[in-house]
Amino acid sequence: MSLLQPGSLFANRFEIIRAAGAGGMGTVYRAVDRYSGDAVALKLLSTQAASPSAAAEAQRFIREAELLAELRHPGIVSYVAHGQTPDGQCFLAMEWLDGQDLAQRLARGPLPLLDALALLQRIAQGLNLAHQRGVLHRDLKPANLFLPAGDLQRVKLL
Numbered sequence: 001m002s003l004l005q006p007g008s009l010f011a012n013r014f015e016i017i018r019a020a021g022a023g024g025m026g027t028v029y030r031a032v033d034r035y036s037g038d039a040v041a042l043k044l045l046s047t048q049a050a051s052p053s054a055a056a057e058a059q060r061f062i063r064e065a066e067l068l069a070e071l072r073h074p075g076i077v078s079y080v081a082h083g084q085t086p087d088g089q090c091f092l093a094m095e096w097l098d099g100q101d102l103a104q105r106l107a108r109g110p111l112p113l114l115d116a117l118a119l120l121q122r123i124a125q126g127l128n129l130a131h132q133r134g135v136l137h138r139d140l141k142p143a144n145l146f147l148p149a150g151d152l153q154r155v156k157l158l
Contacts, residue, residue, distance in 0.1 A: 004029060004044075011085055014042050014093060025061065030096060033080060039096035040080050044089060058090050065092040067135050075126030076157045077146065097156060099149050103142035115152045119145075126157045 004016045014031040017039075021028045026046040033040050045061045065082035072078075080093035102119075105111075111119065123145065130137060137144075137157065144158040 003027065009034075010042065010044075011083065011091060013081070014040065014091075016042070025057070031093070033093065036080075038080075040093045041077075041096050043092045043094070045091070058084075058088075061090050061092070065090075067133075068092070068094070070133060071130055071135065073126050073129045075122045075155060076130070097146050097148050099147045099151070101143050101158075102145040102147060102155070105147055105150070105152075106142055111152065119152045119155050122153065122155050123157065130157075 003019055004010060006016055006018055008016045010016060010029075010031065013034050014029075015034060017030040017032060019027060020030045020041065026044045029042045029044070031040050031042040032038070045058060062082065062084070065079070068077070069079045069082065077097065078095040080095065082090075082092040084090050110116075127137060127140075140157075146156045146158055148154045148156065
């Protein structure tokens with residue numbers, strides 16, 4: 001998959017601003033949702049090949065997007081949209097978050113005890129909601145805990 005260029009339109013809805021990062025499953029872009037005008041994190045699955053493993057990865061990606069769509073909690077990143085383009089490109093759009101992840105924050109040193117407790121309480125509340133709906137977060141780590149504006153008390157599960 002080639003990188004989308006700034007200014008291009010994806011899925012007739014998301015205007016690409018810039019690539020924001022890449023990982024094992026795909027590429028994340030900062031984009032603008034033309035329906036709402038809001039900034040979004042647009043995650044595109046990297047696999048498009050017609051192999052059985054690619055099909056399984058696409059099914060897992062879509063299932064995760066469907067699960068996120070069911071979860072509404074201030075401690076969980078907000079779902080915007082998901083789908084698959086006619087050419088088979090799977091995508092997930094979530095609220096755009098400015099700040100840093102917990103791994104970046106911890107690289108500067110340990111958290112004060114009261115801040116750590118507040119962070120854990122909010123994470124536990126988000127996980128509790130997910131667990132009540134039968135969702136198990138299988139990749140809970142500091143890099144998947146985002147601190148909007150660096151605020152530990154506003155942590156969001158990714």
